[in-house]
Amino acid sequence: MKTLVVCYSNSGTTMSVAECIAQDLRADLDAIEEVKARPPLIFAGRKSKATVGAFMRAALAAVFGRCSKIAETRIDPSGYDLVVVGTPVWAGSLAPAVRSYLKRHRHALQRVAFFCSAGDPSKMRVFNQMRGLSGQVPVATIAVRSEDARTEACPKAIGEFVAQIRAALQAA
Numbered sequence: 001m002k003t004l005v006v007c008y009s010n011s012g013t014t015m016s017v018a019e020c021i022a023q024d025l026r027a028d029l030d031a032i033e034e035v036k037a038r039p040p041l042i043f044a045g046r047k048s049k050a051t052v053g054a055f056m057r058a059a060l061a062a063v064f065g066r067c068s069k070i071a072e073t074r075i076d077p078s079g080y081d082l083v084v085v086g087t088p089v090w091a092g093s094l095a096p097a098v099r100s101y102l103k104r105h106r107h108a109l110q111r112v113a114f115f116c117s118a119g120d121p122s123k124m125r126v127f128n129q130m131r132g133l134s135g136q137v138p139v140a141t142i143a144v145r146s147e148d149a150r151t152e153a154c155p156k157a158i159g160e161f162v163a164q165i166r167a168a169l170q171a172a
């Protein structure tokens with residue numbers, strides 16, 4: 001069973017969750033990159049003052065459901081039994097780059113699981129959006145609090161998520 005973990009990450013938090021999941025699942029790992037990279041929008045858990053305009057553009061693009069131009073990913077997801085897709089939460093929504101990825105690869109994804117990182121993961125519509133874009137019901141989902149992502153809390157937080165994915169792969 002081949003598993004791919006792939007995410008967009010602006011300031012590294014979602015990628016650190018992705019690394020944690022990929023390590024646990026012994027999965028391949030890939031990054032979604034925008035053709036025109038944004039500056040880091042969050043620094044040490046706070047909005048960077050130098051990038052207020054970029055922050056607003058990012059939030060508006062997310063909330064209005066825009067896509068962004070993304071580069072071809074290093075790994076083709078079509079050869080995988082399960083693709084775990086991750087996004088940071090922007091204005092309660094998925095990031096434009098992840099919207100683009102799901103639209104581009106919608107027909108290549110056999111099974112999916114979703115994760116996100118967010119300052120406050122309690123209120124958001126990200127997984128419903130991802131479900132609509134991929135046309136698939138995920139085998140598992142998890143929202144990780146940003147402040148847990150780079151700490152020892154990460155493997156603990158993803159334990160149940162990874163167990164659900166393993167069970168789905170075994171049942172397949």
Ligand SMILES: Cc1cc2nc3c(=O)[nH]c(=O)nc-3n(C[C@H](O)[C@H](O)[C@H](O)COP(=O)(O)O)c2cc1C
Pocket residue numbers: 008009010011012013014015041042055056058059088089090091092093117118119120121146
């Ligand atoms: C433009 C923008 C909008 C955001 N909106 C939200 C939000 O609505 N809810 C939330 O909990 N966190 C929000 N955040 C915080 C990010 O989801 C959080 O810092 C995330 O872990 C960043 O992931 P990354 O480092 O992989 O880019 C926002 C961050 C940015 C840059």
